[in-house]
Amino acid sequence: MLSPFARNVKIIMSERGTQQIHLNGYSYSRRKRGCTVGRWYCTSHHSKGCRAFVRTVEDEIVCVRDQHTHPPRVNKWL
Numbered sequence: 001m002l003s004p005f006a007r008n009v010k011i012i013m014s015e016r017g018t019q020q021i022h023l024n025g026y027s028y029s030r031r032k033r034g035c036t037v038g039r040w041y042c043t044s045h046h047s048k049g050c051r052a053f054v055r056t057v058e059d060e061i062v063c064v065r066d067q068h069t070h071p072p073r074v075n076k077w078l
């Protein structure tokens with residue numbers, strides 16, 4: 001099954017070994033590792049108080065709350 005959120009998505013491994021999702025110009029980092037269900041919070045969660053998040057089940061995105069308190073950083077990944 002192809003998730004409706006699957007367009008424009010990249011899951012990458014950062015240099016520190018943490019997984020990140022890049023979605024529509026925003027990046028999310030994973031809170032727990034090794035679980036079937038993943039919770040990914042916006043990387044500006046702490047610095048900007050952004051409460052956007054992504055939820056995954058077995059690496060499939062099942063829920064996106066993409067109401068950010070800041071603009072996307074699309075250019076960074078071009």
Ligand SMILES: [Zn+2]
Pocket residue numbers: 026042043044045050051052067068069070
């Ligand atoms: Zn955000």
